[in-house]
Amino acid sequence: QQQVKQSPQSLIVQKGGISIINCAYENTAFDYFPWYQQFPGKGPALLIAIRPDVSEKKEGRFTISFNKSAKQFSLHIMDSQPGDSATYFCTPSGNTPLVFGKGTRLSVIA
């Protein structure tokens, strides 16, 4: 489990603001870098993912930035909305089971 370190553990953002969550990993064999979003009472859902051959991927308000040399990747949520309030997990993987960080609890307040 210590292969993945996620920060911050919790985050409060004003509606319309930018939410940034960071993930650091150790295993250089990882070659798939997803973020999962989990709402209370539900299982995690794949939000966005990136492969190591690109440094950034954007899908709507969600962007992943990837820094291979630093072994870090981050999730940026632009124009954060109250509906984005959830727990976010980075789960780098390769030919291995998903490794979950501790998660970041995001609260977007109006």
Place this chain on the structure above:
Amino acid sequence: KAGVTQTPRYLIKTRGQQVTLSCSPISGHRSVSWYQQTPGQGLQFLFEYFSETQRNKGNFPGRFSGRQFSNSRSEMNVSTLELGDSALYLCASSLGQGIHGYTFGSGTRLTVV
């Protein structure tokens, strides 16, 4: 298309009993993984099955076991339940390991009293 179905959704058991949880993956998905989620330990990997074979196993005691059937449906069993086994048990399916992304079910909430 139908998502990952886990049954039952809620379960209350007594210490010392055993329990079996079921997971039906998305049609066509052959990989099924199980995770335990608790407030203290977060999401921890239990085991993964692909084509009826266990491919990976997490660091859990032998009381936790699982299997996968020829139709890719999977079950996990916990014997001699302990209070600490109270958790949300999540099943995830994918076409293959890791690369294709996982789809999670809503989980089974197990409470051991």
